[in-house]
Amino acid sequence: MAKVLMKGNEAIAEAAIRAGANNYFCYPITPQTEVAEYLAKRMPEVGGVFLQAESEVAVGNIVFGAASTGKRVFTTSSSPGISLMQEAISYMAGAQLPCVILNIMRGGPGLGGILPAQSDYFQATKGGGHGDYRLLVLAPSTIQEAVDLTMLACHLADKYRNPVMIIGDGMIGQMMEPVEFPENYTEPELPTKDTWAATGAKGRKPRVIKSLFLDPYKLEDNSVVLYNKYQQMKKDEVRFELYKTSTKNKVLIVSYGTMARICQTVIDELEEEGVSVGLFRPITVYPFPEAALEKEATRKNIDTVLTVEMSMGQMVEDVERAIARRRPVEFFGRTGGIVPTPDEVKKQIKELIKKKHGAKTRQSTTKSKKKG
Amino acid sequence: MPQYEVLWAGFGGQGIMVAGQLLAYTGIKEGKNVVWIPSYGPEMRGGTAYCTVVVSDKRIGSPIMSQVKAACVFNRPSFDKFCPKIKPGGLLLVNSSLINTTTDRTDITEILVPANKMAIEAGNVRAANIAMLGAFVGATGIIDPKNLEAVIHEKLGAKKAVLGTNLKVLAQGLEIGKKGIRQRQKA
Numbered sequence: 097m098a099k100v101l102m103k104g105n106e107a108i109a110e111a112a113i114r115a116g117a118n119n120y121f122c123y124p125i126t127p128q129t130e131v132a133e134y135l136a137k138r139m140p141e142v143g144g145v146f147l148q149a150e151s152e153v154a155v156g157n158i159v160f161g162a163a164s165t166g167k168r169v170f171t172t173s174s175s176p177g178i179s180l181m182q183e184a185i186s187y188m189a190g191a192q193l194p195c196v197i198l199n200i201m202r203g204g205p206g207l208g209g210i211l212p213a214q215s216d217y218f219q220a221t222k223g224g225g226h227g228d229y230r231l232l233v234l235a236p237s238t239i240q241e242a243v244d245l246t247m248l249a250c251h252l253a254d255k256y257r258n259p260v261m262i263i264g265d266g267m268i269g270q271m272m273e274p275v276e277f278p279e280n281y282t283e284p285e286l287p288t289k290d291t292w293a294a295t296g297a298k299g300r301k302p303r304v305i306k307s308l309f310l311d312p313y314k315l316e317d318n319s320v321v322l323y324n325k326y327q328q329m330k331k332d333e334v335r336f337e338l339y340k341t342s343t344k345n346k347v348l349i350v351s352y353g354t355m356a357r358i359c360q361t362v363i364d365e366l367e368e369e370g371v372s373v374g375l376f377r378p379i380t381v382y383p384f385p386e387a388a389l390e391k392e393a394t395r396k397n398i399d400t401v402l403t404v405e406m407s408m409g410q411m412v413e414d415v416e417r418a419i420a421r422r423r424p425v426e427f428f429g430r431t432g433g434i435v436p437t438p439d440e441v442k443k444q445i446k447e448l449i450k451k452k453h454g455a456k457t458r459q460s461t462t463k464s465k466k467k468g
Numbered sequence: 469m470p471q472y473e474v475l476w477a478g479f480g481g482q483g484i485m486v487a488g489q490l491l492a493y494t495g496i497k498e499g500k501n502v503v504w505i506p507s508y509g510p511e512m513r514g515g516t517a518y519c520t521v522v523v524s525d526k527r528i529g530s531p532i533m534s535q536v537k538a539a540c541v542f543n544r545p546s547f548d549k550f551c552p553k554i555k556p557g558g559l560l561l562v563n564s565s566l567i568n569t570t571t572d573r574t575d576i577t578e579i580l581v582p583a584n585k586m587a588i589e590a591g592n593v594r595a596a597n598i599a600m601l602g603a604f605v606g607a608t609g610i611i612d613p614k615n616l617e618a619v620i621h622e623k624l625g626a627k628k629a630v631l632g633t634n635l636k637v638l639a640q641g642l643e644i645g646k647k648g649i650r651q652r653q654k655a
Contacts, residue, residue, distance in 0.1 A: 099496055100496075101492055101496055101502070127508060210508070210510065211509055266508070270508050271503060271531055272489070272503070272504035273502065274496045274501070274502060357530055358529065358531075360527075360529035433509075438530045438533065438534070440534075
């Protein structure tokens with residue numbers, strides 16, 4: 097199929113349909129309402145369900161119900177709306193129900209603003225709802241990747257019988273880029289849902305889908321089942337990308353989503369100035385690519401690790417955990433809807449390098465100037 | 469081609485977003501990488517609307533930037549806001565039908581495009597964005613005008629009368645753009 101120019105929100109909506117997530121429930125909120133707008137038109141064409149509920153609380157519970165039937169279910173919202181869904185998300189994780197949730201993040205806390213942010217990292221990766229559970233969390237940095245990860249999310253949700261969350265900042269939702277949808281989309285085989293899905297009990301024993309286990313031994317057993325799934329995800333689902341990492345790097349940037357591509361520009365520009373910086377971009381933020389990051393960050397040539405986020409510092413805690421004090425971890429972030437420009441990040445890196453090994457850097461800058 | 473960033477700005481309703489999108493569509497047609505980013509934020513009716521389009525042969529990193537290579541401004545508030553955002557050596561296209569001033573900057577090229585006047589004379593004021601788009605492509609040559617014309621046929625071709633108006637102002641705009649650049653080369 098030829099490349100088409102699509103807004104992130106619309107591309108994600110189309111990707112969900114292509115992956116067979118034909119049951120969509122929503123409540124509008126900026127900056128992701130175009131998903132709902134697009135699917136309101138598109139769902140009837142594929143015989144799917146489009147339903148706008150009365151609130152995000154209701155959406156969460158409708159998603160729980162629909163997912164119980166074994167159908168692919170999709171919902172989208174933005175930060176405050178995702179907060180309202182947390183109860184249902186915890187219940188779904190507990191009851192082992194697959195669904196795909198998109199959070200096009202805006203500045204918080206509270207009602208916050210409507211501009212791009214990455215300040216829901218903790219909520220997405222560390223819980224958000226109560227209890228011993230995790231979501232598998234994917235973070236795209238281009239519209240094409242948002243399409244690919246949405247389709248993957250549908251698969252992974254079924255594979256693990258667990259809610260999968262895609263986190264994009266407002267920029268991912270609003271930006272337009274060329275995208276291509278796979279021509280003949282096929283998925284690896286999945287386990288049958290006919291062991292747990294509520295499909296009508298005629299001719300068989302009823303199935304119960306619940307997250308209530310009053311017997312503590314049974315509840316612990318359930319938590320162990322979940323835990324084992326998360327361990328499996330850590331083994332099989334870790335995804336990340338390296339950009340211009342080499343033995344010349346003094347600094348390694350860790351960044352995800354839109355922020356990571358801003359850092360790519362920073363790295364390209366610094367390269368021209370003779371400063372070598374690499375990028376480690378987590379694609380799955382849960383499971384966090386900790387082993388791979390530890391390996392990259394503790395190479396001999398790396399002096400400093402800089403985490404850059406559109407938040408006051410959230411992923412940086414995972415970075416610190418992965419590196420376990422073997423390298424200094426610095427942080428730079430803007431929040432509230434402010435997207436740092438490449439110039440701003442570049443300035444941070446230059447100051448950092450100056451602080452760490454002033455003499456060397458000054459030398460190399462002079463050298464590159466002479467060349468020019 | 470190296471990366472090119474252009475900002476489109478004006479009132480809501482002046483076709484700012486569409487102009488940027490037509491440019492992006494043409495870029496795709498030519499196999500280039502493109503990004504189109506709207507301004508989104510709390511705005512009131514009749515407030516400013518702007519978008520940025522990035523076109524490049526290479527993978528596009530940051531979709532946002534402190535300064536852009538060119539800006540096409542359609543009204544006075546946009547002129548005031550975005551003139552300082554143009555890189556030295558960059559290009560400013562001004563809708564001179566609605567903006568009765570010129571820039572004090574001497575480090576950029578300024579081209580005056582009477583976009584509204586051209587569009588009204590061609591039969592529809594709503595074609596002002598296409599007049600400007602023509603001038604921009606004429607001045608920069610970052611995409612082939614023939615491909616742009618094909619995209620306009622594709623995207624805006626449903627109403628024949630409107631298409632005629634658009635193509636007419638596009639041709640005029642291209643000439644203004646080319647002339648603008650020639651003037652700069654002389655100087």
